[in-house]
Structures are given as structure tokens and as C-alpha cells.
Amino acid sequence: MDASLTPDSESFRVHLCDLLRLLNRYWAPHILTALVSGPMRYTDLLHALQATTGPDAWTGRPSRRITDKVLRETLEAMHEEGLLQRQCTPDSTMPPRFALTTTAAELLDALRPAVSWVVARPDAIAHAQQQRQQREASSPW
DSSP states (O other): OOTTOOTTSHHHHHHHHHHHHHTOSTTHHHHHHHTTTOOEEHHHHHHHHHTOOSBOTTTOSBOOOOOHHHHHHHHHHHHHTTSEEEEOOTTOOSOOEEEEOHHHHHHHHHHHHHHHHHHTOHHHHHHHHHHHHHHHHHOOO
């Protein structure tokens, strides 16, 4: 780890923004975690993501239901960004499968401490979620 990469450095801020932009698509975390167990065909991935239920803890609204168009666009973008690979058979008789790249797997491993930080602070996260819901409910936008 670069010793000059401290939270108060410009370099840290730039790289933190890069990381957050990689994960900024609503469905990116869902797709990444769905593919951890291995490659999936498009339709299997779509069905797995559509099975996500329950309200969004940050907005209080029902969970979004991913559409075919949004999944296609998100997979394409994540593929272009180097997070996913599209696996096709040489004879193209089987539908392609989508898999994590080594980069994506390394990213998920690197995120484990951050996710553990969230898990260890349920009260702080619940408070932030509640504040977000109240702010959005009172916003004229």
C-alpha cells in the first residue's frame, strides 16, 4: 500500500471517487454478488436479480425490479469497465454466460473490510437511512 495514500491526500480523494463511480450503478453490487458463485446465463441472472424483494432501506420505497433493458445496459457498461466477461462457446450454440473478471473478484475481496465496517455499525447505518428517507420525503424535487 502506498504510504502517501492517506485519507487527507488529494490522491486518496481521487481514487475514492474512482471506486465509488465503479459501483455507482444501482444494480452493480447486485450483479457482482450474484456472479460470485460462478458464471450465469443472462436469463438466469435476470431472474436472480428480479427475485430481490423487500423495501429499499435507504428510501423506504419498494425494491426496484430490474428490467431487461437496464440489465443489458448495466452488463455492457460493466463489461466495458473490465468488471465482467462475456463467455461464449466457440460454436455459438449456447447462450453466453457472464462472469466476474479477476479485477472484479479482487475488488469484492478489497471491499470486505468496508462491508464489515457497515455490519459493525447497524445503529449508525439505520440512522443514516432514516435521515435519507425523511429528507427525500420532504424534498420538493
